Amino acid sequence: MEKKNFKAFTKLNPLKKNAIQLCGQEFVDSLTANGIYAKDDEFWIEVNRKLNIPDNAYEQLKIREKVKREQALAEERAREKAEMERLLSNKEELYSKNRSDWTIVVFEMLGTDKYGNKFVAECTKSSGSQLTTQLSITSQEAYSRACSLVDENEKQSQQVRSFIEHYQVLKPLYLMLIYLSGKDAYNPYLGSRPKKCGIENFIGVGFYSGFDYNIIDHLKKEELLERSSTGKSVILSTKGMQLARDMLKTINMDGVERLLEQRNYHEDYINYKSKSD
Template sequence: MEKKNFKAFTNLNPFKKNAIQLCGQEFVDSLTANGIYAKDDKFWIEVNRKLNIPDNAYDQRKIREKVEREQALAEEIAREKAEMERLLSNKKKFDSKNRNDWTIVVFELLETDEHGNKFVAECTKSSGAKLTTQLFETSQEAYSRACNLVDENEKQSQKYRRFIEHYQVLKPLYLMLIYLSGGDEHYDYLKSRPKKRGIENFIGVSFYNGFDYDIIAQLEKEGLLERSTTGDSLILFKKGMQVARDMLKTINIDGVERLLEQRNYHEDYINYKSQSEEE
């Protein structure tokens, strides 16, 4: 670290000749006379002390370099943004097409960017959502990229809608499972004092992130499911699926009926008897 501090402070490599240049021949000779050589950390401790080099010079330089890099990057991003805004402020409509619930408009800029690109596409959905492509050399490239953006956005939106449909049903079920499977949790520093386990230090109900082993074992014994060899996943058999579907039909939770309808084909799967099952 002493050599790193020397280099960071002086911008010179930690060589003996550089120490002589800064500290003088007489000083270095005095160190050598006392058996302290440039290969030793002690040598550079003395050199740094002579030059008043801080013990954290290397760390401080790294911090400064990081700040400078971040500042340079921020400035570059700001320049690119300003240039893009300037280019986009001078554009004219080139073509317009509809795709699903989106309108894709391709614009041509009055001048190209530094890479020769001059076409950009803006996508607007009826709901007000907007997407913009980067610049491209041709209108076809801009339009193709816009189509990809629209399709990806619709894909993600559909994925999110499916998640919400499941979440509104699973939320109360998960909360019920956690609540019924958990135990009272109090602040740790009072746990050793039973008389203090009360309302004043109650946190909530704690639940280990997993299903109760004994319950899973019993369900497996009844032939409703099976654990994987590693125990980290479960397979719900037809019998268990039917029980689950029958229970869900009795629960008054918004969205349950829709999810059951999406899996109505499971009824055919459950009722179907393969040759191996019949045997």
């Protein structure tokens, strides 16, 4: 690192002749007389100290280089964005077609980008959603890209709708199953303290999960459960417990009422407010 610091600060290679140039022959000779040579790290420690070179000179150089690259990239992106806006502000409509619930309009721009592209397509859905294709060489390519963009958007929208329908059905089933099959979970960092299983340290109902992680993630977003640190199990929160108990009370199934009675103390856990709350 000492050699890297020397080079970063002086912009010279860590060679003896360069050390002599900056520190003087007498200083380098004094190091050599003490058995400290240019091949040794100690040599460059002394040289850097003589030149007041910071210990983090190399690291600071890398930071400056990274900032410079990022600035250059940001400037290039800004130029490209400005050029794109200029091109798109000067375009003429060629034709429009309908596809599913979308209207696709193909435009020809009055100028071209640096790659010779001069066609673009804009897609508008009846609901107001809008999509724009990449620039294309031909109008046919622009339209083809628009069709692909529309079809992919419709596919993703259908997947979202299907998941929501799936989630709405599985949400109550997951919560009830986790609640009835899980075990009380307490703060794992309390060791064997006598109060470990007290109401103050209760964190929820734990359950080793083999469920669909997409469903689990959505339950987590609703703050109905949390994943364990290993990710192999879940802990139903007091909010999730309350919802599960409310749903179970509406089910006409043998044994449910008895199971709820056995966990009536959970009502105290759910409603408990610590002094810090």
